[in-house]
Amino acid sequence: MAAITAASYGNKVILIERNSSAGKKIIDNRNGRCNLTNTVPMNEFIKKFQRKGNFLRSAFSRFTNKDPHGIFEFQRTKLKVEDTGRVFPQTDDSKSVLEIL
Numbered sequence: 001m002a003a004i005t006a007a008s009y010g011n012k013v014i015l016i017e018r019n020s021s022a023g024k025k026i027i028d029n030r031n032g033r034c035n036l037t038n039t040v041p042m043n044e045f046i047k048k049f050q051r052k053g054n055f056l057r058s059a060f061s062r063f064t065n066k067d068p069h070g071i072f073e074f075q076r077t078k079l080k081v082e083d084t085g086r087v088f089p090q091t092d093d094s095k096s097v098l099e100i101l
């Protein structure tokens with residue numbers, strides 16, 4: 001996400017990755033679905049980080065828990081919201097997330 005954001009501002013970006021391919025960790029995740037974000041209101045979202053929440057408040061004011069929706073929907077990837085607000089790709093397959101990134 002940092003590399004994508006830096007490049008979107010016109011910067012030349014080199015992404016160096018130790019694994020055999022970039023984003024390998026996304027498809028290796030336990031349930032294979034990739035929980036992209038959560039739709040709860042920002043104050044509730046920040047509370048989930050407990051004491052670290054306040055430190056993250058400033059970063060989350062610039063990139064909110066709703067912003068991943070925009071990135072994926074711009075690429076026409078359908079998302080679904082499950083119980084407790086968790087957001088997944090409608091394919092239930094983390095590979096579709098990696099393809100977009």
Ligand SMILES: Cc1cc2nc3c(=O)[nH]c(=O)nc-3n(C[C@H](O)[C@H](O)[C@H](O)COP(=O)(O)OP(=O)(O)OC[C@H]3O[C@@H](n4cnc5c(N)ncnc54)[C@H](O)[C@@H]3O)c2cc1C
Nearest residue numbers: 016017018019023024025028029030031033034035036037
């Ligand atoms: C089993 C599991 C499931 C998860 N599921 C989800 C989920 O569904 N949704 C979610 O939001 N979060 C999930 N997480 C948490 C998520 O993976 C982390 O919060 C996130 O990956 C942290 O991102 P990062 O960029 O800080 O670190 P990382 O994703 O760890 O990225 C660091 C990268 O740097 C590379 N690297 C390290 N050292 C070097 C080096 N010396 N040279 C070159 N490259 C190097 C690593 O290979 C790695 O790719 C999950 C975590 C685990 C363990």
